[in-house]
Amino acid sequence: MITFDNVHKSFGPKRVLRGVNLEIAKGTSMVIIGGSGTGKSVTLKSVLGLITPDNGTILVDGKDATKGDRDAFLARFGMLFQGGALFDSLTVWQNVAFRLLRGALKRPKAEAREIAIEKLRRVGLTPDVADLFPSELSGGMQKRVSLARAIAAEPEIIFFDEPTTGLDPIMSGVINDLIREIVVEMGATAMTITHDMTSVRAIADNVAMLHDGVIQWTGPVGQMDSSGDPYLAQFISGSAEGPIEAVR
Amino acid sequence: MVITRGLAAVGRSSLATLSSIGEVALFLFSTLSHMVRPPFYGREFAMALFNIGWLSLPVVGMTAIFTGGALALQIYDGSSRFSAEAVVPQIVAIGMVRELGPVLVGLMVAARVTSSIAAEIATMKVTEQIDALVTLSTNPMKYLTAPRVLAAIIVVPVLVGIGDIIGIYGGFLVATGQLGFNPATYVRNTADFLQAADIISSLIKGSVFGGIAALMGCYFGMNSGRGAQGVGRATKGSVQAAAVLILAANFLLTSLFFGS
Numbered sequence: 001m002i003t004f005d006n007v008h009k010s011f012g013p014k015r016v017l018r019g020v021n022l023e024i025a026k027g028t029s030m031v032i033i034g035g036s037g038t039g040k041s042v043t044l045k046s047v048l049g050l051i052t053p054d055n056g057t058i059l060v061d062g063k064d065a066t067k068g069d070r071d072a073f074l075a076r077f078g079m080l081f082q083g084g085a086l087f088d089s090l091t092v093w094q095n096v097a098f099r100l101l102r103g104a105l106k107r108p109k110a111e112a113r114e115i116a117i118e119k120l121r122r123v124g125l126t127p128d129v130a131d132l133f134p135s136e137l138s139g140g141m142q143k144r145v146s147l148a149r150a151i152a153a154e155p156e157i158i159f160f161d162e163p164t165t166g167l168d169p170i171m172s173g174v175i176n177d178l179i180r181e182i183v184v185e186m187g188a189t190a191m192t193i194t195h196d197m198t199s200v201r202a203i204a205d206n207v208a209m210l211h212d213g214v215i216q217w218t219g220p221v222g223q224m225d226s227s228g229d230p231y232l233a234q235f236i237s238g239s240a241e242g243p244i245e246a247v248r
Numbered sequence: 249m250v251i252t253r254g255l256a257a258v259g260r261s262s263l264a265t266l267s268s269i270g271e272v273a274l275f276l277f278s279t280l281s282h283m284v285r286p287p288f289y290g291r292e293f294a295m296a297l298f299n300i301g302w303l304s305l306p307v308v309g310m311t312a313i314f315t316g317g318a319l320a321l322q323i324y325d326g327s328s329r330f331s332a333e334a335v336v337p338q339i340v341a342i343g344m345v346r347e348l349g350p351v352l353v354g355l356m357v358a359a360r361v362t363s364s365i366a367a368e369i370a371t372m373k374v375t376e377q378i379d380a381l382v383t384l385s386t387n388p389m390k391y392l393t394a395p396r397v398l399a400a401i402i403v404v405p406v407l408v409g410i411g412d413i414i415g416i417y418g419g420f421l422v423a424t425g426q427l428g429f430n431p432a433t434y435v436r437n438t439a440d441f442l443q444a445a446d447i448i449s450s451l452i453k454g455s456v457f458g459g460i461a462a463l464m465g466c467y468f469g470m471n472s473g474r475g476a477q478g479v480g481r482a483t484k485g486s487v488q489a490a491a492v493l494i495l496a497a498n499f500l501l502t503s504l505f506f507g508s
Contacts, residue, residue: 085380
């Protein structure tokens, strides 16, 4: 379980998180939605220690995320970055097997390559892409490789940062389905941030809406449309009219 | 009012400079500590050796040979004013080995390697590759900075040594081909005049300059701003800082070795 308890974060005078309280149950898929610049990425990165909160605590299975053995802690996570964040200087299979080629999870090179190819197959890529470089792939293929890298070490918790940004609707659908399948198959806890409502409906068990630095609404995805929350309703409908100020 | 504003600006600037010096010092200590603590990334280190050392050879060689040739011409012209043309081999040798070799190689490495390291790491930061490294349980300082700085500390003295030899050879070519020096006498005069301390100081300078060049590339890359502008600023800042620090370090090292 991941628990956010009164998490605050400011960047200079800008208060991004103003007391985030949220619980993500083990083995469930939580999608955090919200407008651009509302602190979704900050929330996600705070768990991994990429950003340090000013106040509040983040617990993972009851333990403070900022304390203890970092390597052991991070070994439990996989993450799909918005832009893929693949390493340009490494081939596709070396990217996927990055964690398996070094550190505590190190395997023999041949075994790591085999696992990488199996994960590439799992995300719908053929073994012939294994020796290509990321720059030789399309945006959709890069996303798939990044997804394969995120699941390569079979993590317990997977984070997805805007998984469908920059993809066409069909490819977005494919990635959404893959994410859902993989999360269910692995029994992993998933946390996704997005403002793509199609992704929300495809991926989420539960939804949390972040607005003005706090969780405005949270609940099962099935209750999202009938929540009665004016902020959530406006966000879902994409209307410029409502409590969320839209700058024209 | 104007005076107060002026003083405030000076104060802000001084604080920013001191803060930067502190940050670079902490960055250096962190880099050094990662160099001696496992895990070690052999592939990254080998790649850095190849990129910084082997791929810099052409630019170092060209710079050194032309500088050595020009130095011979200048010294010949200057020394002929008081009929001391015979000192050309000695002055070319000492000039290349003690000063021009290490400084020019250092500056060439700053231009070629520092900019490349800063742009690469800054781009990695902008495209979240540094964050990805962290999530993959890999410390970016250990994976990116330590191998590059260590490789530069080791390989730049080798470049300096090669630059020294090529520079002296450039002087030799000009002196024997254009100025009428006897080749055997030129070589003998050069070899007899140079002392071990000259060569050792040259190599130590190379090591320090290499460390500065790689460290500045990594520091500015890791601390770059967002977007293409951030990458551009990091690259420009890294080369400026490396060049100035190399020249300052050269003065300090020369004072230390030969000041008395």
